[in-house]
Amino acid sequence: MQNALENLTQQLLQAARKAGADAADALAVEGSAVSIDVLNGKLEHAERSEGVDIGLRVMVGQRQACVSSSDQSEATIATIAQRAVAMAREAPEDAYISQADTADLARNWDLAALELADPSGEPAPAQLEEDARNAEAAALAINGVSQVQSASAAYGHSRIHLATSNGFSGGYGRTYRATSAVAITGTGSEMERDYKGESRIFQADMPSPESIGREAGERTVARAGAKKPPSGTYPVLYDERISAGLVGHLLGAINGATIVRGGSWLRDALGERILPEGLSLYEEPHRARISGSRPFDGEGLATRDRLIVDNGVLTGWTLDLTTARQLGMQTTANAARGTSSPPSPSVSNVTLTPGQSSHADLIADMGTGLLITSLIGSTINPTTGEYSRGASGFWVENGEIAYPVNECTIAGNLRDMLMRIQPANDAEDHSSRRVPSILIDAMVLAGG
Numbered sequence: 001m002q003n004a005l006e007n008l009t010q011q012l013l014q015a016a017r018k019a020g021a022d023a024a025d026a027l028a029v030e031g032s033a034v035s036i037d038v039l040n041g042k043l044e045h046a047e048r049s050e051g052v053d054i055g056l057r058v059m060v061g062q063r064q065a066c067v068s069s070s071d072q073s074e075a076t077i078a079t080i081a082q083r084a085v086a087m088a089r090e091a092p093e094d095a096y097i098s099q100a101d102t103a104d105l106a107r108n109w110d111l112a113a114l115e116l117a118d119p120s121g122e123p124a125p126a127q128l129e130e131d132a133r134n135a136e137a138a139a140l141a142i143n144g145v146s147q148v149q150s151a152s153a154a155y156g157h158s159r160i161h162l163a164t165s166n167g168f169s170g171g172y173g174r175t176y177r178a179t180s181a182v183a184i185t186g187t188g189s190e191m192e193r194d195y196k197g198e199s200r201i202f203q204a205d206m207p208s209p210e211s212i213g214r215e216a217g218e219r220t221v222a223r224a225g226a227k228k229p230p231s232g233t234y235p236v237l238y239d240e241r242i243s244a245g246l247v248g249h250l251l252g253a254i255n256g257a258t259i260v261r262g263g264s265w266l267r268d269a270l271g272e273r274i275l276p277e278g279l280s281l282y283e284e285p286h287r288a289r290i291s292g293s294r295p296f297d298g299e300g301l302a303t304r305d306r307l308i309v310d311n312g313v314l315t316g317w318t319l320d321l322t323t324a325r326q327l328g329m330q331t332t333a334n335a336a337r338g339t340s341s342p343p344s345p346s347v348s349n350v351t352l353t354p355g356q357s358s359h360a361d362l363i364a365d366m367g368t369g370l371l372i373t374s375l376i377g378s379t380i381n382p383t384t385g386e387y388s389r390g391a392s393g394f395w396v397e398n399g400e401i402a403y404p405v406n407e408c409t410i411a412g413n414l415r416d417m418l419m420r421i422q423p424a425n426d427a428e429d430h431s432s433r434r435v436p437s438i439l440i441d442a443m444v445l446a447g448g
Contacts (some may be wrong), residue, residue: 055339142217
């Protein structure tokens with residue numbers, strides 16, 4: 001199929017040239033996915049999707065346009081190329097759009113080393129159904145679980161191929177296998193729920209469905225009898241399963257598109273300390289068997305390791321070619337794109353420096369405060385960094401978990417919060433965002 005995708009991108013480029021484009025790039029994506037849901041031990045829903053999408057970006061002078069289609073016929077390819085060129089001629093000029101210099105294009109990447117696709121093949125639907133059923137049964141076996149809201153198993157694979165009119169051509173495939181369960185304890189207004197989900201590129205790396213269901217049940221039962229915590233200013237510990245969200249806010253604030261608009265709460269922070277001394281945040285796009293890995297970016301440039309924050313100091317923005325030109329900088333080879341849109345900056349895999357303390361150590365250190373395991377909604381000012389989110393989790397007293405809590409709100413300012421983080425050592429290596437639990441010594445908490 002990879003050759004077929006490559007042929008499609010070359011047909012798109014030829015059609016673009018024939019239609020009058022000065023430059024063009026083409027993307028072809030093929031994928032299929034199957035998901036199985038069970039309820040009460042019986043098949044509830046089965047779904048399969050598959051298809052091929054194509055996308056074309058053309059440039060006429062300093063004007064550009066993008067078109068996409070799920071039809072790969074020669075007539076359609078010719079039509080969308082003509083349409084794209086016509087649209088580009090009517091588009092406003094943009095002095096900053098460009099393709100990469102030919103000399104900078106990625107070459108000779110080691111796709112095998114990235115292990116992005118499991119060669120073992122697609123599992124039978126019956127196997128996925130059995131995984132979902134076993135996860136559900138394991139959750140129901142936990143004393144105190146009243147029902148399982150959902151138990152699911154899924155598999156998918158996709159392939160992409162990118163080609164540009166100035167000489168780049170490359171592609172790769174991806175796979176994933178996933179299992180999840182959502183359990184409920186109690187009834188009526190006393191109901192509480194929690195979940196567990198796992199996903200891996202290689203099926204052999206997946207935890208057993210029984211362990212996933214069991215943890216979903218145990219997490220849920222631990223939430224029985226949740227109540228509002230007291231209001232005030234307390235330490236807050238972000239559990240590992242949600243702590244990556246804090247880093248996500250940082251990554252969003254240094255995205256080149258946000259910086260260009262001048263709307264980021266970190267817009268003036270380049271070269272300044274934004275994390276405590278000793279902490280770094282680095283990007284590693286070539287980690288094997290990790291979902292965010294990629295050999296080249298959406299503009300055909302070789303991806304590379306990058307220190308985003310070095311010993312607490314912000315070193316640069318996340319840039320594609322356009323935002324780099326707007327800011328008078330060099331691209332960081334972080335372009336990402338889909339079939340219907342031009343490239344834009346996006347990070348791959350990131351890692352935050354781990355701490356020396358365990359999750360349990362941080363609970364003991366915080367004394368009295370809130371352990372957050374779930375966040376609900378958000379009110380975040382992208383310009384000022386003012387932060388407010390609904391939360392639930394566990395109240396901690398004298399360094400020990402006292403009782404589950406819900407219906408509370410935490411608030412602070414992201415710039416201030418990030419300067420006071422203390423990471424644990426519990427980050428999961430299979431995660432694209434390898435971020436451990438994070439303790440913040442004081443946040444405003446609104447509870448009961």
